Amino acid sequence: MSAILKAHIEKLLQHSFTDHEAIEQFFVPITLAKKQNLLTEGAICRANYFVLQGCLRMFFINEKGVEQTVQFALEHWWLADYTSFATQSPSSFYIQAVEPTQALSLTYSAQEELLQTHPQLERYFRLVHQRAHAAAQFRIMVLYGYSREALYHHFVRRYPEFVQRIPQYLLASFLGFTPEYLSELRGRSGS
Amino acid sequence: MSAILKAHIEKLLQHSFTDHEAIEQFFVPITLAKKQNLLTEGAICRANYFVLQGCLRMFFINEKGVEQTVQFALEHWWLADYTSFATQSPSSFYIQAVEPTQALSLTYSAQEELLQTHPQLERYFRLVHQRAHAAAQFRIMVLYGYSREALYHHFVRRYPEFVQRIPQYLLASFLGFTPEYLSELRGRSGS
Numbered sequence: 001m002s003a004i005l006k007a008h009i010e011k012l013l014q015h016s017f018t019d020h021e022a023i024e025q026f027f028v029p030i031t032l033a034k035k036q037n038l039l040t041e042g043a044i045c046r047a048n049y050f051v052l053q054g055c056l057r058m059f060f061i062n063e064k065g066v067e068q069t070v071q072f073a074l075e076h077w078w079l080a081d082y083t084s085f086a087t088q089s090p091s092s093f094y095i096q097a098v099e100p101t102q103a104l105s106l107t108y109s110a111q112e113e114l115l116q117t118h119p120q121l122e123r124y125f126r127l128v129h130q131r132a133h134a135a136a137q138f139r140i141m142v143l144y145g146y147s148r149e150a151l152y153h154h155f156v157r158r159y160p161e162f163v164q165r166i167p168q169y170l171l172a173s174f175l176g177f178t179p180e181y182l183s184e185l186r187g188r189s190g191s
Numbered sequence: 192m193s194a195i196l197k198a199h200i201e202k203l204l205q206h207s208f209t210d211h212e213a214i215e216q217f218f219v220p221i222t223l224a225k226k227q228n229l230l231t232e233g234a235i236c237r238a239n240y241f242v243l244q245g246c247l248r249m250f251f252i253n254e255k256g257v258e259q260t261v262q263f264a265l266e267h268w269w270l271a272d273y274t275s276f277a278t279q280s281p282s283s284f285y286i287q288a289v290e291p292t293q294a295l296s297l298t299y300s301a302q303e304e305l306l307q308t309h310p311q312l313e314r315y316f317r318l319v320h321q322r323a324h325a326a327a328q329f330r331i332m333v334l335y336g337y338s339r340e341a342l343y344h345h346f347v348r349r350y351p352e353f354v355q356r357i358p359q360y361l362l363a364s365f366l367g368f369t370p371e372y373l374s375e376l377r378g379r380s381g382s
Contacts, residue, residue, distance in 0.1 A: 058328070060332055062335065063338065063341070068332075068335045070328060070331045070332055070335065071328065071331070081325075081328065082321055082322075082324050082325035082328060083325040083328070083329060086321060086322070086325060092329075092332065093328075093332075115314070119310070119311070119313070119314070120310070122310070122313035122314040122317050123306070123310070123313040123317075125317045125321075126313050126314075126316045126317035126320060129317060129320035129321045129323075129324050130273055130277060130316075130320045131273075131277070132320075132324045132327075133273050133320050133323045133324050133327060134272075134273035134274040134277060136323075136324060136327030136328070136330075136331070137249070137261060137262065137272065137273060137274070137284075137327070138274060138283075139327075139331065140261045140262070140327070140330065140331065140334070141251050141259075141261055141283065141284075143331070143334055143335075144253065144259045144261065144334075144367070147254070150254070176335070
């Protein structure tokens with residue numbers, strides 16, 4: 001069992017789950033090169049991905065043909081297109097590795113079987129989704145509520161590591177900036 | 192036990208949960224007048240709300256002093272500020288009734304006790320949050336990806352009932368329009 005996933009389950013379930021060895025078989029370790037795709041538009045999101053090392057992003061291609069990132073996942077985050085995953089229907093999104101990445105893949109049927117055989121993990125996934133839902137509420141507030149400059153400073157304060165690690169053109173796209181505007185802001189704030 | 196919540200639990204758990212009478216005590220029915228607040232900025236979001244009839248919205252007041260809606264909840268939807276709820280810390284949001292509304296209130300401690308005594312409901316809340324997470328991913332795509340006119344037509348197609356029921360000035364604010372622009376769009380499309 002991956003020590004990183006084990007630690008995450010123990011943290012969220014406060015050490016009430018101990019059957020880690022028995023669930024190892026449900027997860028498939030995967031290694032991705034930089035820019036390798038896990039999901040492409042029109043395909044079915046077959047699995048839920050847990051990042052062990054590296055970074056994934058989910059994006060779509062907008063009306064102008066430009067890639068628009070909607071979500072990043074660093075270590076300890078789960079990522080999937082949950083509409084496509086839950087209904088096993090075609091996705092509107094891409095999932096791609098931002099840097100060389102190691103992850104665990106939990107297919108839809110493996111997740112169903114895991115939760116049937118180990119229903120204590122429903123609480124783990126409930127908490128994972130509740131946190132992601134909370135983050136999305138906050139994200140929507142930030143998208144609506146801040147000027148572009150305030151949005152950048154907000155991210156630098158709240159996610160300093162994230163801002164350091166993500167390539168600048170992806171950070172710019174995530175925040176809805178041009179790369180030139182981002183570089184101007186960074187120059188201005190001396191970061 | 193509310194027939195509406197019972198039906199929702201049965202739908203998501205495929206009739207595997209039958210203990211409806213035993214859980215009734217955890218939920219408190221509430222009745223709200225139009226524009227009555229359930230939560231105000233700076234207060235703690237004490238409960239998770241399930242709409243039986245009517246409509247709730249969650250909003251914040253932006254830098255310009257304008258109310259900006261981030262989420263609506265019609266019948267069968269749960270709504271809370273899940274950051275404030277999970278940590279029982281002050282909220283950045285308001286929750287208000289859009290129209291006269293009946294809801295069930297499940298306080299944080301009642302939810303914890305409910306899930307400890309009836310752990311089968313972890314699956315119910317996992318599915319509720321997974322769906323809300325999926326809806327938020329889609330919402331973020333829509334916010335980034337559509338022109339303002341395409342966004343309006345998208346909502347009319349996908350949520351016709353919603354567009355009919357929500358006051359036009361709130362729909363405009365939700366979509367990031369002025370009420371004048373929305374009325375122009377409606378005139379143009381004959382709806």
